Amino acid sequence: MSTAFISDIHLNPQRPDSFARFERFTAQAVRRLRHLYILGDLFDYWVGDDGVDAIGQGRAEAALRAVTDAGVTVFFMRGNRDFLIGDEFAARTNCRLLPDPSTVTVDERAFLLSHGDALCTDDTEHQAARREMLSAKWRFAFMQKPLPERIDTAAELRRRSESRKQRTSRAMMDVNQSAVESFMREHRADTLIHGHTHRPAVHQFNLDGKPAWRYVLGDWHQRRSALYYQRGILALKK
Numbered sequence: 001m002s003t004a005f006i007s008d009i010h011l012n013p014q015r016p017d018s019f020a021r022f023e024r025f026t027a028q029a030v031r032r033l034r035h036l037y038i039l040g041d042l043f044d045y046w047v048g049d050d051g052v053d054a055i056g057q058g059r060a061e062a063a064l065r066a067v068t069d070a071g072v073t074v075f076f077m078r079g080n081r082d083f084l085i086g087d088e089f090a091a092r093t094n095c096r097l098l099p100d101p102s103t104v105t106v107d108e109r110a111f112l113l114s115h116g117d118a119l120c121t122d123d124t125e126h127q128a129a130r131r132e133m134l135s136a137k138w139r140f141a142f143m144q145k146p147l148p149e150r151i152d153t154a155a156e157l158r159r160r161s162e163s164r165k166q167r168t169s170r171a172m173m174d175v176n177q178s179a180v181e182s183f184m185r186e187h188r189a190d191t192l193i194h195g196h197t198h199r200p201a202v203h204q205f206n207l208d209g210k211p212a213w214r215y216v217l218g219d220w221h222q223r224r225s226a227l228y229y230q231r232g233i234l235a236l237k238k
């Protein structure tokens with residue numbers, strides 16, 4: 001039995017392949033996993049827990065529920081796309097919500113977990129939008145709107161994010177190494193696991209004279225990407 005970390009599946013009814021991949025993964029997870037950590041952007045967008053059917057994600061919730069019903073502990077950290085996930089979602093799926101960041105210990109090894117977008121400090125435009133949307137004021141105003149309007153706003157935000165990707169350099173949209181180092185120092189971590197950048201890789205570097213690792217999870221647009229931890233060994237299958 002092992003532990004798996006995944007992120008950035010970006011479930012969207014318009015991308016049925018990713019959903020099929022996720023459903024196959026959850027069917028296998030119930031037999032093989034003890035813990036599953038979802039580090040954000042499981043959903044391509046989320047408009048509030050009351051909008052799950054309106055955005056066609058009822059089947060995804062059912063797939064998650066089947067995993068927790070089978071006895072797998074599923075932890076869910078919100079990403080920048082599904083930051084509106086709330087307690088009702090957690091109750092329906094039986095997932096445990098994790099704040100970003102969180103340090104978890106699996107078999108006596110500590111991992112610092114984050115979605116990852118907070119570390120992309122060179123992308124000042126994203127950081128400003130992030131601050132605004134994570135504010136109670138923004139959330140309150142958004143949740144006051146009727147569902148169809150929320151869905152339109154979410155679509156508009158995705159359009160903006162796509163057009164921004166076209167005009168922002170790849171380097172600017174990656175994590176900033178010194179932000180990573182101060183983040184790891186602050187949390188006394190030697191192993192960081194995150195997603196968001198869609199650049200699956202294992203980075204080893206020196207942090208204050210000691211080895212440190214940053215595991216980056218990939219997206220699921222073309223294939224499954226997951227990091228497995230079993231018997232003291234971390235293996236990234238991208």
Ligand code: MN
Pocket residue numbers: 040041079080081115117195196197
């Ligand atoms: Mn993201």
